[in-house]
Amino acid sequence: MKTIKMIVAYDGTNYAGWQIQPNALTIEEVLNRELSSLLSEDITVHGASRTDAGVHSLGNIAWFDTNARFDAERIAPALNTHLPADIRVLESCEVSNDYNPHNIKSKKTYEYRIDNRDVYLPTERLYSYSYHYDLDEKKMDEAIKCLVGEHDFTAFSSVKAQVKSRVRTIYEAGVRREGDSVIIRIAGDGFLYNMVRIIAGTLIEIGNGRKEVSDMIKILESKDRENAGPTAPPEGLVMLGYEEL
Amino acid sequence: MKTIKMIVAYDGTNYAGWQIQPNALTIEEVLNRELSSLLSEDITVHGASRTDAGVHSLGNIAWFDTNARFDAERIAPALNTHLPADIRVLESCEVSNDYNPHNIKSKKTYEYRIDNRDVYLPTERLYSYSYHYDLDEKKMDEAIKCLVGEHDFTAFSSVKAQVKSRVRTIYEAGVRREGDSVIIRIAGDGFLYNMVRIIAGTLIEIGNGRKEVSDMIKILESKDRENAGPTAPPEGLVMLGYEEL
Numbered sequence: 001m002k003t004i005k006m007i008v009a010y011d012g013t014n015y016a017g018w019q020i021q022p023n024a025l026t027i028e029e030v031l032n033r034e035l036s037s038l039l040s041e042d043i044t045v046h047g048a049s050r051t052d053a054g055v056h057s058l059g060n061i062a063w064f065d066t067n068a069r070f071d072a073e074r075i076a077p078a079l080n081t082h083l084p085a086d087i088r089v090l091e092s093c094e095v096s097n098d099y100n101p102h103n104i105k106s107k108k109t110y111e112y113r114i115d116n117r118d119v120y121l122p123t124e125r126l127y128s129y130s131y132h133y134d135l136d137e138k139k140m141d142e143a144i145k146c147l148v149g150e151h152d153f154t155a156f157s158s159v160k161a162q163v164k165s166r167v168r169t170i171y172e173a174g175v176r177r178e179g180d181s182v183i184i185r186i187a188g189d190g191f192l193y194n195m196v197r198i199i200a201g202t203l204i205e206i207g208n209g210r211k212e213v214s215d216m217i218k219i220l221e222s223k224d225r226e227n228a229g230p231t232a233p234p235e236g237l238v239m240l241g242y243e244e245l
Numbered sequence: 246m247k248t249i250k251m252i253v254a255y256d257g258t259n260y261a262g263w264q265i266q267p268n269a270l271t272i273e274e275v276l277n278r279e280l281s282s283l284l285s286e287d288i289t290v291h292g293a294s295r296t297d298a299g300v301h302s303l304g305n306i307a308w309f310d311t312n313a314r315f316d317a318e319r320i321a322p323a324l325n326t327h328l329p330a331d332i333r334v335l336e337s338c339e340v341s342n343d344y345n346p347h348n349i350k351s352k353k354t355y356e357y358r359i360d361n362r363d364v365y366l367p368t369e370r371l372y373s374y375s376y377h378y379d380l381d382e383k384k385m386d387e388a389i390k391c392l393v394g395e396h397d398f399t400a401f402s403s404v405k406a407q408v409k410s411r412v413r414t415i416y417e418a419g420v421r422r423e424g425d426s427v428i429i430r431i432a433g434d435g436f437l438y439n440m441v442r443i444i445a446g447t448l449i450e451i452g453n454g455r456k457e458v459s460d461m462i463k464i465l466e467s468k469d470r471e472n473a474g475p476t477a478p479p480e481g482l483v484m485l486g487y488e489e490l
Contacts, residue, residue: 011367056368076364086367119321122256122331123301123372123483238368 004072005063005095006045006079007241010056011086012234013126017053018060027051027087031062034082038075039068048101048242049108052194054234056127059090059241061101101242107171108191109240112184112200112232116177128181129200129236135207137182140175143206143216144184147173147199154223156199157192158231166192175203182207194231202229249317250308250340251290251324252486255301256331257479258371262298263305272296272332276307279327283320284313293346293487294353297439299479301372304335304486306346346487352416353436354485357429357445357477361422373426374445374481380452382427385420388451388461389429392418392444399468401444402437403476411437420448427452439476447474 008031016024020032028045035043048061070078072094079089113128115121120130147170154166170188177183184200202219205211211229219227253276261269265277273290280288293306315323317339324334358373360366365375392415399411415433422428429445447464450456456474464472 009364009366009368011370058366058368080364085370088364088367090364119254119325119333119335121254121303122333123254123303125256125330126371127368 001065001067001097002072003063003065003095003097003099004075004092005061005099006076006092007090008060008062009058009088009090010060011126012051012054012056014086015053017055018047018050024053027060028062030083030087034079035064035066035075038079038082039066039070041066041068046100049239051239052197052234052237055237055239056235057239060239061242063095063099063101065097101244105189105245107187107189107243107245109185109187109243110191110196111238111240112186112196112236113238114182114184114200114204114236115180116182117180124181126235127238129233131204133208135182135204136209137175137177137207139213140182140184140203140207143213144173144175144186144199144203146217147186147220151220152223153192153195153220155219155221155225155228156195156202157225158194158198159225161193163192168192168195175207196237197232197234198225198228198230200232200236204232205229246310246312246342247317248308248310248340248342248344249320249337250306250344251321251337252335253305253307254303254333254335255305256371257296257299257301259331260298262300263292263295269298272305273307275329275332279324280309280311280320283324283327284311284315286311286313291345294484296484297442297479297482300482300484301480302484305484306487308340308344308346310342346489350434350490352432352434352488352490354430354432354488355436355441356483356485357431357441357481358483359427359429359445359449359481360425361427362425369426371480372483374478376449378453380427380449381454382420382422382452384458385427385429385448385452388448388458389418389420389431389444391462392431392465396465397468398437398440398465400464400466400470400473401440401447402470403439403443404470406438408437413437413440420452442476442479442482443470443473445477445481449477450474 045062045064076089076092115124115128150169173186290307290309321334321337360369360373395414418431
């Protein structure tokens with residue numbers, strides 16, 4: 001038996017997220033179906049990040065076991081000929097049978113894009129949140145910096161998240177403006193359910209003046225989801241990739 | 246009677262281009278329909294650039310006459326509430342009744358984007374041409390530079406184009422690489438039917454080594470479409486905008 005690791009990029013617009021669920025198409029379901037067809041056996045993939053409905057990825061990680069005699073590196077190009085155009089496997093390789101990215105210390109990087117024009121650009125709408133009120137990206141940058149380090153992120157996670165610990169380490173975080181787009185970038189050892197989108201929603205309230213920069217640390221320390229901003233819409237979020245440390 | 250000018254941005258993916266045609270949805274048709282409904286009279290828009298099927302725009306110009314008593318500036322926001330999400334009117338204003346951008350000396354700027362990764366990114370696929378062979382953007386940049394100035398662009402125009410003169414002036418042109426994307430940018434006083442896409446297709450053949458940099462000037466001087474490269478696919482092309490000179 002071989003274990004295969006794949007790097008998977010997708011446009012999440014038309015999917016109900018990564019994880020299989022009834023009555024909705026997911027990335028996991030499409031990968032299982034096309035891999036099973038390609039390798040002529042029942043394949044079950046695991047995902048490093050269970051992205052939400054509408055969230056995009058440039059480099060999620062999927063892995064699975066197979067008994068098929070198929071060169072590991074050839075799986076990516078072969079699978080791509082069967083996958084829909086909005087999912088691509090960037091590469092595939094063999095890993096040890098006990099491979100599990102959840103047990104490997106790694107840096108996960110996300111970006112949240114905001115189209116901050118008066119009227120949004122149609123060519124940006126699928127990959128940005130359209131927000132036309134003024135945003136002060138310098139205040140947002142100052143605010144997000146206080147999240148760097150090891151903290152309990154309960155205030156920035158969905159109450160639905162069922163996890164043992166809500167402590168995570170943020171390695172780097174920043175907000176920059178590129179023309180009329182405001183881009184939030186955050187990298188850490190892991191993120192709780194909805195965490196990046198709740199951080200984005202909170203930063204938007206700081207950027208538009210509804211909250212103060214100094215509120216960010218108070219919200220973090222309160223460990224109360226009610227104090228943070230709303231969960232920002234999924235289309236602005238993209239998982240950039242994983243890097244093993 | 247008032248003449249109204251609008252700046253129109255659109256994602257061309259789901260349209261058969263700008264110009265009205267039978268049995269296919271076009272940008273012009275949608276604007277006519279929604280403006281007529283908004284202003285309660287039959288409106289016929291004119292477009293500065295008749296972009297092809299699948300081509301995008303960040304700033305095409307549309308203009309029309311109306312007798313409606315409606316503030317010119319309010320037309321854009323009012324119309325946007327009725328338009329599909331992939332078309333946005335960025336602004337609207339009143340102009341003189343003899344307004345016609347074809348009679349105004351202006352600079353039109355286009356970009357052609359190529360996703361030059363081994364495997365394309367799904368989130369780039371609607372707004373880039375996916376081309377995975379090696380491209381030497383420096384050679385492409387050197388080649389496009391010889392188009393700057395006033396030339397007869399017959400070699401780079403569709404034989405279907407019915408125009409009096411195929412002489413156009415290119416103000417500036419260049420090719421740059423941004424990460425794994427190669428971006429062709431060209432600005433001029435006007436472009437013939439398919440001209441930017443044929444220039445892009447020719448530059449790709451120079452970038453991949455099938456043609457030499459020195460072929461560019463020979464092709465231009467030959468005035469023969471057969472000598473140029475293929476018409477590059479529409480999804481990579483975006484009209485950035487118009488600037489009156």
